[in-house]
Amino acid sequence: MYKSRKLHIYGSWIIVVAWMVLIFNLSAQPAHQSNKLSKGVTGTVVETIHKVNPSTEITVDSLNHMVRKNAHFIVYLVLGILVVMALSVSGVLGWKTIIYGLGLCVLYAISDELHQIFVPGRGAQVKDVMIDSSGALVGIGIGMGTRSLWSSRGT
Secondary structure, eight states, X not given: OHHHHHHHHHHHHHHHHHHHHHHHHHHTSOHHHHHHHHHHHHXXXXXXXXXXXXXXXXXXXXXXXXXXXXXXXXXXXXXXXXXXXXXXXXXXXXXXXXXXXXXXXXXXXXXXXXXXXXXXXXXXXXXXXXXXXXXXXXXXXXXXXXXHHHHHTTO
């Protein structure tokens, strides 16, 4: 049983680190490459909107900024959930989960923005740290709520 728990703890943190590596790699893309990726996603969103409502005047250019900022939020929301799960299996409970989880996510968001200073065409933005932190906080709330539901069911 002890070995299984240890593997579960390590596995949870490996998933957190893997997600952080994904974030790092996305942030390491030069501006033109990052913009190309987000415009591709935005194009798919715009096509879907036009299928639902052909008369809409939404374009890739008008929606791209919002898609990019939502991506920040969602990526850190997932990070918040993963961190809560890793902290939980590591035995960190209650308010400590929120404080440690948010602290880790905010520090990573700050380091991610600082990293972008060294990427061609990119820069650090305090606004992005705020968006990332908000996403992480929502993810932490979802993670805590999910954990609470599992605990109340005896799972």
